[in-house]
Amino acid sequence: MNTPHPNPRATLRPIVAISSDRIERHGHPAHAALHGYVRATSExxxxxxxxxxxxxxGLDADTLAASIDGIVLTGSPSNVSPQRYGSPSPHREMLxxxxxxxxxLPLLPALVAAGVPLLAVCRGFQEVNVAWGGTLEPAVHEQSGRLDHREGDHDRPIERWYDDSHDIHLVEGGVLARLAGATRTQVNSLHHQGIERLGAGLRIEATAPDGLVEAFSIAGASQFTLAVQWHPEMRVDDSPFARAxxxxxxxxxxxxxxLRRRAFA
Incomplete structure (x- = not known):
């Protein structure tokens, strides 16, 4: 009796591109992505x-759209340059x-138009807002009536930085409200910048108690698109919402x- 061979295509994982930062390593230019995003995407x-x-x-949207099944835009110590959204100069503390x-930034509209699912976190959230014509407030904590959304005590182990949290309101009927099964939850807050003006065509998914936009999706996209200002990648072990x-x-x-397999079959 012949044993059927498993179909290797049935077990192929989808390919997800994860954005990186340009850093310096031992005097050499290098590209780096934090492990939390890599692990959450894999596991x-x-x-x-x-x-x-x-x-x-070295990148072009057409090749990426034909090759990947999703993109994760990561958080980072760095910020989107104010020149990208018409602000005259960087804030004094801005990396x-x-x-x-x-x-x-140039890739995002084309990838979304091609149907590539997108998950954007922290800096990635801000990148999408800027790519859709929005602007950023460089120091939310300096604005009257705003919460201090920054990380707390830097003497803690770095994984404990992500313990700081605040309440958010999830828009009823939105992507996040469906995932949470609720319209309120707690998220880990860790950012200096925030949205000043929301980009055109972006749909609010969540707000903080001070009214700051904490999450949005792309209204015209038929695929999954979600951008969040907090860090779900750091809570996948203890938060069902982050895992969801x-x-x-x-x-x-x-x-x-x-869909991509059928198109190239």
């Missing part, structure tokens, strides 16, 4: 994570990464994978 989304270099001349700006975000993203990437 929770059940996808194959591939780090996307912060190299504008920039102009190489990442040049690599990522990466699980839903993974489901969307598998659906995209099936």
């Amino acid at each position: 929770i989304s059940q996808a194959l994570p591939l780090v996307l270099p912060a190299l504008a001349d 920039l990464d102009i190489h990442r700006d040049a690599a990522i 975000i990466f699980e839903a993203f993974g489901d969307a990437c598998r659906a995209r994978q099936q």
